[in-house]
Amino acid sequence: MTAPRRPALLLVTDLAYQARGRRYCDEDIFLASRLREAFDVALCHPRDAAALLDRFDLALVRNSGPVLHYREAYDAFRARALELGVPVYNPLVGRGDMAGKEYLVELGRAGFPVIPTVDRAADLGLLPEAGAYVVKPKLGADSVGLRFVGPTEVAGELEREGAGVLLAQPRIDFRHEVSFFFVDQDFQYALYAPDPERRWVLEPYAAGAEDLAFARRFVAWNSLPYGIQRVDACRTAEGELLLVELEDLNPYLSLDRVGEEVREAFVARLTASLASLTG
Incomplete structure (x- = not known):
């Protein structure tokens, strides 16, 4: 047979x-x-x-x-x-990084807890004053094209590339960055970088109820029917979480930074999700 x-x-x-x-x-x-x-x-x-x-x-x-x-x-x-x-x-209907980083502007306007972001020089007055600003392309990833500029340069940087091509954000002092990983709408694990100067040195993070409520708010907004999502956030000096990025195209998973049990559970959940698409 x-x-x-x-x-x-x-x-x-x-x-x-x-x-x-x-x-x-x-x-x-x-x-x-x-x-x-x-x-x-x-x-x-x-x-x-x-x-x-x-x-x-x-x-x-x-x-x-x-x-x-x-x-x-x-x-x-x-x-x-x-x-x-x-x-x-992931399905081709993602509203996060898959579609470019325009969502950071949209979410901020809608009152979501995100790093303040604008994409036009005319809107720079909407940002809090800062000693330096981050400028990056909407279609960037892995810090490609990201640069730091002073307050007198940021308007010119936005205008140089043309309206709507780049984003500008205030450079924020934060305690740490933390990432929450989901398969479909199910939370899998979280990792954080205790040292802001070594952002790729990640450790397991015990996410509390408020942390998960924060992350799930963005997963719900994205409304993907299935797929892997990574919600990247920073914790400010005041303790508030702000969205840095909603990665829904090809998020790096840092599976080498989690324990074997967590890694095996993730693989099993991903396999089941993929299998559900093949009938």
Whole structure:
């Protein structure tokens, strides 16, 4: 008797991508090895994903690097997935980083607890005064294009690239950064960087009820039907959590920073979520 065909999963990743302080490729090699227990898995570079997609039952976008490095290929992949009806994980309807960082402006205007953010020089008066400002592209990731400028420079920086291309935020002194990781709408674990000067040296974080209520508010706003999300926040000197980023495209998971039990639970939850898309 012939065994039933296993679902074929295309894992989109850039194993050669260089990230500061981390080896993204190790995480995807590990995930691929574990997902092979349930799927027939093939890895491909994001530039090859559109051409290969018709051979697979679903695609998992993982550590594929900032989209601005391969914008045309990414747009082609999205179009091909919609044409074929192949499920993409995460789904292509994300309202967070997947769509650019415009959401930081929108959420701030709506009263959400986010770092104050504007995208036009005319709106700089809406930001609190600061000794320095962060300027970064809406389509950036992994700090690509991020720079710090003084109060007299920030307006010129925003205008130089054209309206709506860059974001400006006050540089905030904070105690630490903390990230909350979700599969679908289910919280999995949290990590934080106790030393703001060593932001990639992460440790497990015991999230309290108020912390989780903060993170879940953004997950609910994003309303993804399934997928992995990472809610990045900073804790101010006054103790308030503010959103830094809602990563819903290809969030790095820092699985090497959690214990084996937590890591295994995450893999099991992800596998079940992926399997639910294949019938």
